[in-house]
Amino acid sequence: MNLLPGVEAHSITTDRLRTHYYRSGPSDGIPVVMIHGNLSTGRFYEHLWVDAPDRYLFIAPDMRSFGRSDPAPIDATQGLDDWAEDTRALLEALGVDTPPHLVGWSTGGAAIASYAMRHPAASLTFIDPVSPFGYGGTHRDGTPCQPDWAGTGGGTANPDYTQRLASGDRSSEPLSPRSVMTSAYWSPEYRLPEEREEILLDEVLLTVTGEDGYPGDLVPSDNWPMIAPGSRGILNALSGKYCNWANLADLEHKPPVLWTHGSNDIVVADGSAWEMGTLGQMEIIPGWPGEDVFPPQPMVTQIRDVLERYAANGGRVEIEMLEGSGHGPHIDAADRWADIFFAFLASV
Numbered sequence: 001m002n003l004l005p006g007v008e009a010h011s012i013t014t015d016r017l018r019t020h021y022y023r024s025g026p027s028d029g030i031p032v033v034m035i036h037g038n039l040s041t042g043r044f045y046e047h048l049w050v051d052a053p054d055r056y057l058f059i060a061p062d063m064r065s066f067g068r069s070d071p072a073p074i075d076a077t078q079g080l081d082d083w084a085e086d087t088r089a090l091l092e093a094l095g096v097d098t099p100p101h102l103v104g105w106s107t108g109g110a111a112i113a114s115y116a117m118r119h120p121a122a123s124l125t126f127i128d129p130v131s132p133f134g135y136g137g138t139h140r141d142g143t144p145c146q147p148d149w150a151g152t153g154g155g156t157a158n159p160d161y162t163q164r165l166a167s168g169d170r171s172s173e174p175l176s177p178r179s180v181m182t183s184a185y186w187s188p189e190y191r192l193p194e195e196r197e198e199i200l201l202d203e204v205l206l207t208v209t210g211e212d213g214y215p216g217d218l219v220p221s222d223n224w225p226m227i228a229p230g231s232r233g234i235l236n237a238l239s240g241k242y243c244n245w246a247n248l249a250d251l252e253h254k255p256p257v258l259w260t261h262g263s264n265d266i267v268v269a270d271g272s273a274w275e276m277g278t279l280g281q282m283e284i285i286p287g288w289p290g291e292d293v294f295p296p297q298p299m300v301t302q303i304r305d306v307l308e309r310y311a312a313n314g315g316r317v318e319i320e321m322l323e324g325s326g327h328g329p330h331i332d333a334a335d336r337w338a339d340i341f342f343a344f345l346a347s348v
Contacts, residue, residue: 014086016072019090022060030098032103033060040066043067052342068206076236079242080237081114085118087115088119099255100121101123101345109130123345125257130243132303136152136277139295146293146294151277152238153235154216155228186262211233216236257315258320260340276294
């Protein structure tokens with residue numbers, strides 16, 4: 001697999017599924033569990049471990065239906081609870097009984113929040129997380145734009161991209177997995193070394209496509225844009241109908257929180273071009289009912305609102321906006337992100 005120095009790949013069968021994971025560091029080290037985002041794998045973290053402090057044990061699983069873990073179906077009605085409980089089962093199978101430091105990128109942010117609302121955690125580090133009110137279709141306070149959450153879920157995926165993903169397309173055509181990765185996962189001005197780009201593209205192409213994986217199923221709706229979330233697959237799990245981590249602010253025992261975010265993120269943003277409200281406003285999707293009914297989702301503002309409430313309720317919150325970075329500042333600003341992250345861990 002051409003893993004970086006000090007990185008190992010393993011699989012283990014838990015009481016939920018067979019999980020493939022990457023690890024680095026001493027077996028008795030302080031556990032740091034890193035959960036990847038949608039359309040990626042645990043391998044998107046390995047570059048951070050080569051020069052990391054040697055007191056940490058890093059564990060980065062491939063979540064269900066991604067990477068080399070079992071293609072287990074995703075029950076969207078549980079939001080990201082499936083991912084959270086899979087993570088807990090992995091730690092139990094590995095014999096890790098110390099509350100872990102948790103890192104969650106994008107979709108993984110909702111998963112670590114779900115974990116922390118169910119199990120003890122030493123700290124939470126969010127990297128450009130999905131909004132506390134899910135992806136798309138909400139007003140600032142989290143109320144849905146449409147009563148059936150139309151405009152969110154599996155039906156919002158671009159069918160051209162999905163087909164290219166399913167067919168293993170390695171081209172640089174628009175909407176190919178490579179083009180989406182290099183233009184949206186990090187700043188488009190940033191270029192990975194060619195070999196590394198191919199490795200990470202390999203990982204993206206391991207995604208399980210279909211109704212139980214990416215993007216999931218859908219149901220027709222009488223409300224714009226005429227599709228509503230189904231109950232299966234990852235994009236439905238990200239719909240605010242099922243995904244909501246705003247109650248993190250009400251935890252009795254609050255782990256310290258670090259929120260890092262790329263200033264040029266186009267995926268999780270106030271007015272993301274990937275979200276139906278923005279696409280309607282831009283007249284890319286016809287029939288938009290207007291800003292009063294279906295505004296572009298203020299994702300970053302929603303994250304800030306919830307974390308400010310977390311802090312007001314007694315939690316410790318650190319916020320770092322990485323200027324010029326895209327959706328993955330741990331990649332396009334890896335050195336700076338690592339300095340921020342490891343200083344935070346050392347302070348906990």
